[in-house]
Amino acid sequence: QQPVQSPQAVILREGEDAVINCSSSKALYSVHWYRQKHGEAPVFLMILLKGGEQKGHDKISASFNEKKQQSSLYLTASQLSYSGTYFCGTEWAGTASKLTFGTGTRLQVTL
Amino acid sequence: DTAVSQTPKYLVTQMGNDKSIKCEQNLGHDTMYWYKQDSKKFLKIMFSYNNKELIINETVPNRFSPKSPDKAHLNLHINSLELGDSAVYFCASSRGRGADTQYFGPGTRLTVL
Numbered sequence: 001q002q003p004v005q006s007p008q009a010v011i012l013r014e015g016e017d018a019v020i021n022c023s024s025s026k027a028l029y030s031v032h033w034y035r036q037k038h039g040e041a042p043v044f045l046m047i048l049l050k051g052g053e054q055k056g057h058d059k060i061s062a063s064f065n066e067k068k069q070q071s072s073l074y075l076t077a078s079q080l081s082y083s084g085t086y087f088c089g090t091e092w093a094g095t096a097s098k099l100t101f102g103t104g105t106r107l108q109v110t111l
Numbered sequence: 112d113t114a115v116s117q118t119p120k121y122l123v124t125q126m127g128n129d130k131s132i133k134c135e136q137n138l139g140h141d142t143m144y145w146y147k148q149d150s151k152k153f154l155k156i157m158f159s160y161n162n163k164e165l166i167i168n169e170t171v172p173n174r175f176s177p178k179s180p181d182k183a184h185l186n187l188h189i190n191s192l193e194l195g196d197s198a199v200y201f202c203a204s205s206r207g208r209g210a211d212t213q214y215f216g217p218g219t220r221l222t223v224l
Contacts, residue, residue, distance in 0.1 A: 002153070030210040041201060041215035042154065049210055085152060089213075097142065097208035098167050101154040 001025065003090045003102035011108045012078045020073040020105045022088030031064055031071040032089035032099060035082075042087060045073075050093075078109045114138050115216035117202050123222045124192055131188045132219045134202030142166075143185040144203040144213065145177060154201070160185055161208055192223045 003024045012018055022031060030049045034042040048064035048071060059076040075082055085106045089099035115136045124130055136143065144167075145157040159167035160179040174190040185202060199218045205211035 032210075032213070036152075041217050044212045044214070047210055047212065087154060091210055097159065097161070098156060099213065100156070104152050104154075 002100060003088055005086075005088060005102040005105045007105060008103070009106040009108075011110065012082075014080060014109055014111055015077055016109075018075045018078060018107060020075075020086050020088075020107070021070060022072070022090070022102050023068075023070045024090050024092070026069070026090075027093040028064070028066060028069055028071075028090055029093045030091040031062070032091070033062055033071075033073050034087045034089060034101075035084045036087065037084040045086075075107070078107075080109050080111070083107060083109045115202060115204055115214050117200075117216040117219050119219060120217065121220050121222075123224065125224055126192055126194060128192050129188070129190045130192060130221070131186055132200055132202075132221075134185045134187070134216055136183055136202075136204040136214070136216075138204055138206075138214060140204040140206050140214075141182060142205045142208055142211070143179065143182075144205075145185065145187050146201040146203060146215075148199045148201060148218070150198070158185075158187075166208065189221075192221075194223050197221055197223045 006021045033045040036042040062073045064071045085104045088102040142161045144159045148154045158177040163179045176188045179185045201218045202216040203213040205213045
């Protein structure tokens with residue numbers, strides 16, 4: 001039941017782009033994206049709500065496809081500071097207020 | 112000022128002991144959560160309180176008991192600790208229920224020997 005993220009891990013050189021996908025087996029109400037650096041707490045990136053399609057700030061954006069029950073996180077011109085594990089948190093229709101986090105994607109940006 | 116704080120940061124204890132983790136938020140939020148992150152980094156919700164009322168109670172052994180004395184505090188008491196309880200426990204808070212940003216505390220790393 002946990003949302004499945006792909007890829008599981010990715011290594012990028014600084015300046016390269018990446019896409020992280022989050023697929024749900026249930027109808028989505030909202031999708032939250034978080035980044036967690038090693039030994040730290042998850043930090044909020046953005047929320048996408050049902051009915052909305054794309055959001056972004058700086059060089060990180062995300063899309064939400066209700067039909068496919070999935071969301072994608074886009075990282076462009078990656079920086080060293082983007083390294084960490086990315087989690088999607090899905091809120092399913094009918095279970096408002098509960099986030100079910102995905103399997104995580106470990107991203108490493110190198111020089 | 113720390114928005115969501117937890118104590119202690121590290122907790123090392125023997126099997127069978129009872130321990131508590133405390134959480135406080137100074138954001139004025141109505142909803143608080145406990146999450147468990149295991150060694151594989153899976154982040155799983157355990158409990159949630161909204162205005163001191165328990166609203167989410169996942170399939171968690173009843174050795175785990177949350178308590179919310181007021182909106183700003185949420186504690187987690189664990190009885191008869193087992194090896195499998197070793198994990199990082201995160202407290203979080205959000206303004207309301209539903210699609211609201213959750214702010215996480217720094218986590219408590221619990222090691223059961």
